[in-house]
Amino acid sequence: MDSERHRRAAPAPSQADMPKYTDLDKPAQFLKNVGPKRAELLAKLGLLTARDVLYHVPHRYEDASTVTPIKDLETGMDATIVGRVVSKGVLPTRRGLRIFQAVVRDGTGLIECSWPGQPFLDRTIARNDLLLLSGTCRFYHGRQFQPKEFTTLAREGEDASEESGTIFPVYPATEGLTHRQVRTLIAENLDDLLRKAKDEDLLPREIRERAGLVPLAQALDWMHRPTSLKDVEQGRRRLAYEELFFLQLLYAQAHHRAAAERPGIAFPRRDTLVKPFHKSLPFTLTAAQKRVLKEIGEDMGRPRRMNRLLQGDVGSGKTVVALFAMLRAAENGYQAAMMVPTEILAEQHARTLQKLLEGLPVGVTLMTGRLGAKAWREVSYRIASGDADIVVGTHALIQEGVEFHKLGLVVVDEQHRFGVKQRLAIQEMGENADTLVMSATPIPRSLALTLYGDLDISVLDERPPGRQPIKTALRAESARPRVLKFVREQVEQGRQAYIVYPLVEESEKVDLKAATVQFEQLKEVFPDLRLALIHGQMPGEEKDRTMRAVAAGEVDVLVSTTVIEVGIDVPNATVMVIEHAERFGLSQLHQLRGRVGRGSEESFCILLYTGGDAAQRLRIFASTEDGFAIAEADLRLRGAGDLFGARQSGVPAFRFANLEEDLQLLTAARAEARAIVDRDPELANHPDLRDALETRYHERARLFRVG
Known part of the structure; x- marks a missing residue:
């Protein structure tokens, strides 16, 4: 094997690799009512360009569509009201408790609002502030409203509708720049920014229509100026789809390059090893194992490189499935290698495979860092000469000096312990070798498509019978x-x-x-x-x-x-x-x-x-004990970023997509991306998509091209 491949440096970016720029890439400083000083404050929020400002959407919305008129408040009622502050002050009590009180008014009447023990609000709330308040109406010397939460919608002189039915956006802010100021700044520039966004609507119309999505400018308008929370969700879905689509487009290109551009090996089923092994098994394969073996067999039968992820819970029978694949390579005269993260796991796998292969003319060779110099030379010779049919090892397999005679299949176990670069390096162990990566960590489908979108995915979702709970x-x-x-x-x-x-x-x-x-x-x-x-x-x-x-x-x-x-x-x-x-x-x-x-x-x-x-x-x-059901629950409760701790740091950071809820969007985006790349692998007929891919996923795209 050409060891130079492992030392190959990433190529310097060419002019074609460099990101393309548009009007929305101009500095935020030149937006209306921004200037140098405010631009410094916007930079604290990560808003450096006009596009950053346009995509700086509210982080929550105050729904005043169910606002109760003040005149209709009744004792014991939980309600939301909107009103202007008429008067305010701090009231001391004989027990030393200080109560902040404010009288608010809407078009139907007045009510006193009370915050016991919060005198500091006197410095926060001013006369003529427009407040949205949620809380409970009590009776204390007359009606009194006790807010649990409140939002200042506008200061005196600032424009904000007081009518019910309004959705008030609340923006991320920073010291020196309140959410109201951010809202005003965006409102003053929004129409101009949306006109420019119309030229950047990169999703082909037919894709948008199939997915039931609105145009980009409409989506952004609804995010900033919604008339209902339904508008907000429609806008978010459009922006989420775009995030997912471009990531899947990148993966589709990586998948195409790995599977189609490089010549693969066709492994016809000869049954000189596979059939005798099947007959020797002391148990019956599960329906899930049979389904996955069919998927792997179809891949290996084609003259294209297989790149497949095999997911299965503990005890679902992944090792047996992998062994069928390794035997298919061996009966065609090729070697198979299984790489695992630790020496003790490598030893365990080698013992397991040897036991399963008893009586068959197939040898299992173990290579780990524990081998002494003499044993290492002997094992290296067996691998280089082709005497080693199946090799099980750790990172030692990809160290310099290990040369395979005719490697046809690489199996990577516990793949989440290896990064993208390591996985790509492992694939280079053989010129045209198929790759099967295995995971015993159940991953929800949405997360699997996000982390391993460049791979085809097979799932063992059934346990062999007889295993005790x-x-x-x-x-x-x-x-x-x-x-x-x-x-x-x-x-x-x-x-x-x-x-x-x-x-x-x-x-x-x-x-x-x-x-x-x-x-x-x-x-x-x-x-x-x-x-x-x-x-x-x-x-x-x-x-x-x-x-x-x-x-x-x-x-x-x-x-x-x-x-x-x-x-x-x-x-x-x-x-x-x-x-x-x-x-x-x-x-x-x-x-x-x-x-x-x-x-x-x-x-x-x-x-x-x-x-x-x-x-x-x-x-x-x-x-x-269903690992996939547990993983789905964990995703809902903790989110993708925390699901498997630091080792899953490869989870992309999404601004709009929600992996707990957007599986349907993700699946549709993956299908569309793969269809486009199947027809147009380098996006020659889709220059806008190609340019956007380079701009948004520049470093990740280079990594996959190197691989």
Whole structure:
């Protein structure tokens, strides 16, 4: 293999690569009523150009469409009112409480508004301010309105409608520039900006119509000047679709280049290995496995490079599916390589594959950094000579000096542990090799299409029959002694247990039990048991040594941080105790729970938590073992950015798209993008789309071109 590929630098951007500019790219300073000083304030909000200002949409809307006239307020009524401040002041009481009061008036009458204990509002609210207030009408020496929230819609002299039925936009602001000033500035420039936006409506009309979307200028107008919240949502959908469409357009080009432009290998099914392997299996494949094998088989049968993501929950049978694909490559005279993130996982996979392949003329070769110089030379020779049919390894597989004789398939396991650049480098291990990347972390479809839009996606959404369910229980922190007693009982029956903590060491800011501190305490609780500690700050060799001891049954209780989230298979481990479970995302909890229940014995996952707010979320987790359902719930509750923690930092930052709600938009955008690229791979007939893609996703586009 040409090792120069791994040292190839990204090409310098050509003139054609440079972003294109329009009137909306002019500095914000030259907008009406801006100037140099206000431009500095706008810059604090990230508003540097006219386009930035146009796309600076409200972050919330005050809906006055259900405003109650003041004359209709009744005692006990929760309501929203709009009125001008007639008078105001701070009223002291005999108990020392100071109450801010303001009398507001609309076209139907007056009412006194009261804020007990908030005298500082006297400096915030002024006479003749137009306020939108939401709260409750009480009776205290007459009717009195007690606001829970209020928004200053306009100061004296500022224009703002007082009529009901109005939606008031509230803009992100900064010190020295209030949301009302931002609203006024945008209103003064909006018509001119919208005229310029009409020239930048890049979505082809037929695509807009198929998706039921309004033109760009209309969408932006509705975002800034809505007459109803329905307008706002229509505008947001149009802008969200555009964000998703351009990202999918980029992915479609990357997919096309990987699959179509580079010559691939056609692997006809010869059944010299696949069929005997199928017959030797001691179990029946699930319907999901059969469906996914058909998808992979169709890919491998074509003379184009396969680029496919295989998603499957813990225990869904991904390894068997991958082995079918590797055998298809092998029976056509090609090698297959499986790359995993850790040495101990590589060793585990090698053992699993060897066991499954007993009786078949296929060898499994292991390559990791643990190999000594002599063993490394021997393994390298086997790989280079073609004697190694299936190679399982870590990053060692892509280090300089490793040359494959005839690599036809690359399988990447636990792909979320590898970045985009690593994934592209792995694909370069073979000139024309097919690529199958696997994930045991269930990802909602919307997030999968966003993170891995350049890949085709297969999902194993069915578990093999006979797998015992894991009993999941929620327990308050006060139940900890009983939980530890249960752990002891399980160990005395010959089982092993995990106890997981969210931190390595105690933090002054966060009052959580830490793994290092608790490990010492647990040694006092279990003086007669064999305890071990593992966490992410330990050297790699020490972690591997500890996990090998666990796998060998030499450890009764493993105290750990989330480093075991994706770990080895220990069938004898039947108890997972998770301390401060409220600190984990549901998907993270699901991965931790997957460390037990791998043998024939009944297994348990016990969540210890503090705080009442966490109970409902944790009950969702305890009610199902369906990783995809849990991931969807996590996406709704936490959002894409926090779903899998820092390791999922590849999630694009969307301003308008909402991955919890916009799957239909995303699916439509992906289909349209792929259809365009299938007809016009370099967008030669769509110059506006090509220019916008370079402008908006310049760096990401270069990365995929290098790959």
